[in-house]
Amino acid sequence: MEPQCSKVSLNNLMRFFFVWIVLIVQLYSITTFNEGIQSPNTSYVNTIQTPESINNIHDENLTEQNSSEYNNTAFTTVAPEKKQTIFLSYEQVPRRVFVGQIFPIKVKALIATEDFDEIKDTVIQDNGVQTRNIDDKWKWQNNEIFYKTFYFKVLDKNATFPKISLELYQDNQLTDSQIFPPLALNIINLNADKYFSNVIASSLEIIKSKTTNFDEKNLITVLEIEAKNSNLKDFKLSTVLRDGIDSATYNAPKSKIYYYAIIPKHTENLTFSYFNTRKNSFEKLNVKIIVDDDQVSTQSNLNPTDNNFKLYKDLTYGVVILGLLILLLRRRKLIYFLLLAGTIALFVFNMSPLSSIKIASNTKVLILPTQNSTVFFVTPRIIYAQKIKTINHYIKIILPNGKIGWIKDSNVIEN
Missing domain, CATH: 2.60.40.10 (Immunoglobulins)
Incomplete structure (x- = not known):
């Protein structure tokens, strides 16, 4: 019976040994597999990342590739909207x-x-x-x-x-x-006729006008015009030979100009129109041309020569001359004769102010005695002209060709 037991024990021992070896192999395989999962060098790591890991890696890559851009935006703040004041x-x-x-x-x-x-x-x-x-x-x-x-x-x-x-x-x-x-x-756009002066105003008024001889064939008419809410500086007529604005003032809403026009001697009326914004229509104005034959009068001062002042002055001369004459006839003294002669000479001199003056070459002859007046003639050489009157450093002259104008007194050559 002993050999049979031994045989059974040997078989059991071999079975146990076989199972032990299988367990050892299984344990070794499991250990190797776990180490492979934890290794950072295997490709398996890159294929089974969690969503959180993927996001982290993506953010790191963006930071590395665009570090300057993201750093700038990271510190940018939005300013609060400014309150309107x-x-x-x-x-x-x-x-x-x-x-x-x-x-x-x-x-x-x-x-x-x-x-x-x-x-x-x-x-x-x-x-x-x-x-x-x-x-x-x-x-x-x-x-x-x-x-x-x-x-x-x-x-x-x-x-x-x-x-x-x-x-x-x-x-x-x-x-x-x-x-x-x-x-x-x-x-x-306005549809105007040939008389339109280019002026659009709420009101316009001709304050004064004066016409004198310009040369043998033409007259010069000067108008002082005032307007309200207007483009008065644009005043211009197409029906005259020559025109312009010599001076202008603007004090909103009012404006004033001194306008001159050269017209033929046969002209009887100067007609022009402007657009009235209050009436919403064109208004036509007529200036009757009356020639002032007094060449001594000034074209700059549109007030005619103060007739009352001239009358008083003439009467004063007359009274003084008459008084001296009476004293001379009664007392027959030399002193009264000299006073009478001097007074008469002074009166004649004032009544005949024309005198000859020498004018420098390249002198600008102006239409009116103003700083920005139009120049209608420049003397080509030294010439002589008749002096009419002096006003504010301007001298009114008659040129050899009969034209009347103004020059600065600095252009006169003293003998």
């Missing part, structure tokens, strides 16, 4: 305007800040509409309200309202600004 609105706007017209627009500014000591306006773009008084000051009304009346001139049918900025300054530093709101303009 200037509110602009239009108070008076014309329903329509005409090409060439100067028209007013009243603007209201509500300024909800005290951080300024000066208000300025700047034309950013005119768009075919001139701003005439951009430098005028705003007028304070009350509290935070300011007003200003702007005067604009339309230059073109397709013009649009200019782009203007109201700016606030404190200690010469810009603190705030606001662009004027857009404004639609209804612009119309």
Whole structure:
């Protein structure tokens, strides 16, 4: 019986040994597999990452590739929106305007800040509409309200309202600004006749007129004209030989010009028209041409020679001469004779003021005695002319060809 037991034990031992070996192999395989999962050098790691790991890797790559861009944006902050402190609105706007017209627009500014000591306006773009008084000051009304009346001139049918900025300054530093709101303009072209003077105004008046001989064939007429809300500087007539504006003043809304026209001697009336914006129609005016034969009178002062003053002066001379004559006849003294002779000589000299003067070459002979007067003749050489009168450093002369003009007294050559 002993051999059989031994045989059984040996078989059991072999089975146990086989199972042990299988377990050892299994344990070794598991250990190797786990080490492969934890190894950073295997390709398997790159294929089974979690979503969190993938996002982390993506962010790292972006940071490496675009580090400068992302660093800049990372420190950028959005500034809070600035509170508006200037509110602009239009108070008076014309329903329509005409090409060439100067028209007013009243603007209201509500300024909800005290951080300024000066208000300025700047034309950013005119768009075919001139701003005439951009430098005028705003007028304070009350509290935070300011007003200003702007005067604009339309230059073109397709013009649009200019782009203007109201700016606030404190200690010469810009603190705030606001662009004027857009404004639609209804612009119309006038269909005028040949008498149209190019003037568009709410009113126009001829204050004075004077006509004198210009040369053998022509007259010169000078008009003093005043207008309101007008483009009076554009005054020009196509029905005269030659014309121009010698001086002009503008004090909104009024303006004044001294206009001259060279016309033929046979002219009886000077006719022109302007467009009245209040009546919405053309108005025609006629100036009767009356020639003043007194060459001593001045063309610059459109007031005719003060007849009352001249009369008083002549009467004074007459009374003095008569008194001296009576004294001379009664007392027959030399002193009265000398006084009488001197008074008569002075009276004759005043009545005949013409004298010859020498004028330098290249002297500009002006139509009127004003700084910006039109030059109608330049002396080609030294010439002699008849002196008529002197006013404010200007001398009225008669040229050898009979034309009358003005020169500066500095152009006279003293003998």
